[in-house]
Amino acid sequence: MGKPEILLQCLNCSNKAECFNRLSPNELKEVAESKLSIHYKKGEIIRKQGTFVSSILLVKTGIAKVYKEFDHAENRSIIDFKKPGQLIGLADIFNASIVQYSVSALTDCELCSIDIRLFEKLLNNNVDFAVDVIKSINFQSNNIIDFHIKNNFKQLHGRIAHAILVLSEFVFDSDDFDVAFSRRDFAELTNMSSMSVVRILKTFRDDKIIEMKNGLIQILNKAKLEQISRIG
Amino acid sequence: MGKPEILLQCLNCSNKAECFNRLSPNELKEVAESKLSIHYKKGEIIRKQGTFVSSILLVKTGIAKVYKEFDHAENRSIIDFKKPGQLIGLADIFNASIVQYSVSALTDCELCSIDIRLFEKLLNNNVDFAVDVIKSINFQSNNIIDFHIKNNFKQLHGRIAHAILVLSEFVFDSDDFDVAFSRRDFAELTNMSSMSVVRILKTFRDDKIIEMKNGLIQILNKAKLEQISRIG
DNA sequence: TTAAAAAACTGATTTATGTCATATTTTATT
DNA sequence: AATAAAATATGACATAAATCAGTTTTTTAA
Known part of the structure; x- marks a missing residue:
């Protein structure tokens, strides 16, 4: 048993990011089988700026806070918030092997973690998926830029x-x-x-x-x- | 004659954005045949915030200035500069049909204009191209975010x-x-x-x-x- | 449950930055 | 070349926002 159940979990996941709907059943199965589900308590660090990129994360519940750390970690700027259905780490894809921004749990969070190599493999094999990821990246980064330009x-x-x-x-x-x-x-x-x-x-x-x-x-x-x- | 020459122009263009190297000869030919080459004088507006997205632009020579206009166009924030080899308008792809940021010529500029529908068609048909575009988008938007976060x-x-x-x-x-x-x-x-x-x-x-x-x-x-x- | 620590609050003060007024230089136009 | 217009420069001044110091409240831990 086990495996079909796991696939169903992903198939029926109501917080799945839009792009996963572009995957074939087999591809989704691959994600489902290798993904990790993790729970973070409020305040815990999910992803640390400066470490190697290892995964793409999907927020299932809770809100995560994306922030940039300066010099001595005393100084920070919050860059974005991620809510259920949104992916964390898209900005690092094909760009940097080092995590650009730290992420912590603003509230208790449940996340799914997908191996970055699998994610990049899917991108390279499935153009519909890639196009949808472009959409997400643009949506996210435009919002970030817009917010900060307006703010300042x-x-x-x-x-x-x-x-x-x-x-x-x-x-x-x-x-x-x-x-x-x-x-x-x-x-x-x-x-x-x-x-x-x-x-x-x-x-x-x-x-x-x-x-x-x-x-x-x-x-x-x-x-x-x-x-x-x-x-x- | 004409057409092969035009293709060669694009093939040998030294300021071609990296992603165009991922196109097949036929695809590149299609770009070459339909692209428009335009010259802008310093200060001229290349792309106006709020209009319909019609094209993706490649900077061949000169520097273009990307900026956001507020309320009465008196107030502006410069967001980015585009130099030869860089694409203008990637942020609008699959995201908004309306141009998000105005662009003007900081110096005299030569640009190539590619129909947005052709560009999106290429994205949908060529995954290598799409992956390279993801790379460009990430590179550009990370730099923008980084600059402004640091600046402020x-x-x-x-x-x-x-x-x-x-x-x-x-x-x-x-x-x-x-x-x-x-x-x-x-x-x-x-x-x-x-x-x-x-x-x-x-x-x-x-x-x-x-x-x-x-x-x-x-x-x-x-x-x-x-x-x-x-x-x- | 209480003690300790962290976060929130408030007023006084200092500092950074913007605005205004005016002069000068540079650039564009006829 | 002459004039107008725009950009640059500079000082005086006003104001927004940060810092500091001290108090209260809330949260966390023992």
Whole structure:
């Protein structure tokens, strides 16, 4: 037994990245048989910048945080968040054998790990798969570039407003989301000091634009938030 | 006659993007026969954000400037530079039918234009080509993300130093490069006001780190520039 | 359950950077 | 060659944002 079950697991996986639908049954079977399923606790490091690339990861549940480390690991910039159905590590494919960005678990995460050699073999053998991967890579990197270009164009209030809106719309898909998203995370995402984050989040709460309690962010006045994001 | 000559032109083109070496003779012939060669004068707009995607462009000579426009086109951020051998428009493939970023000629440019439908057809039919395009896309977008993340982490002196180094190493491939690179261009690339650019460039000249005259930038003290880029 | 550590908060102060006004130089146009 | 227009330069000033210091709250660990 075992093996057909495993294939079914992958076939029926509701969080499968779109590109896997382009694989033949045999190819999917190969993925299913060799993939590893891993659970990470909140805060754990999933992938470390500077190590050898060994796999492509699929987020099944939870949210992962992609960030760049500078010099002494004190300094970081958050680059992206990955949610269920998204692949981690596409940016390294055929580009660098060294992992470009660290990834950690923002919340508890379940991931599937696919050997990078298998992934690259599939790319080389299946053009539909490759085309879909191009689509994913473009989608991801355009979003990243867009976010950061817009972010750096804004003043601090605008940055926080923008970040909250993007988190709500593109990461958590909800107007109120529960996540251990610290002031430092906000600071590292928006390129500002955590003191400033604290101050601005407070004005947003005072102005009844958002509500925050024990890690839950709730958007109360989206229109206002959008206005601040645009102007600020 | 004509047609074989045209094919040879493409076959022997020294500025061909790497991926075209993956095409079969017939495929390359198809590109050669339908491609358009266009000349742009410095400052002319090559591709306008918000229009329909119609082509992929190859830079044959000159440097093109990729930038994002905000609200009223007053505000811009420079995102990337494209030099000979690089493709423009890869980020739009299979992602958006609308051009994401405007492109203009930083210097006089010669470009080849390839119909987007032909390009996508090639991708769908030739997996080696597709894999090489993935490589290019990753290379380009990683560089863009890297530059902007690093840039925004630095203070103003560091930003200018970093920008000059990147221009020298990755765009112009020389320690002294002649380009109409205005203060405003610097400002739009590094996310700072042009007044600050002026000031900092002056201190760099006073400190004999660079020399600038009529559009020519010359790095005099690269070690110092690297130090400022790292620390600042 | 309590102690210790980390994160969040707040005000005062300093610093970095942007804005404004004006002068000068360079480039483009007639 | 002359004029207009744009880009560059420079100082004075305003303001945004970071840092510092100290307190409170929350989380983690014993």
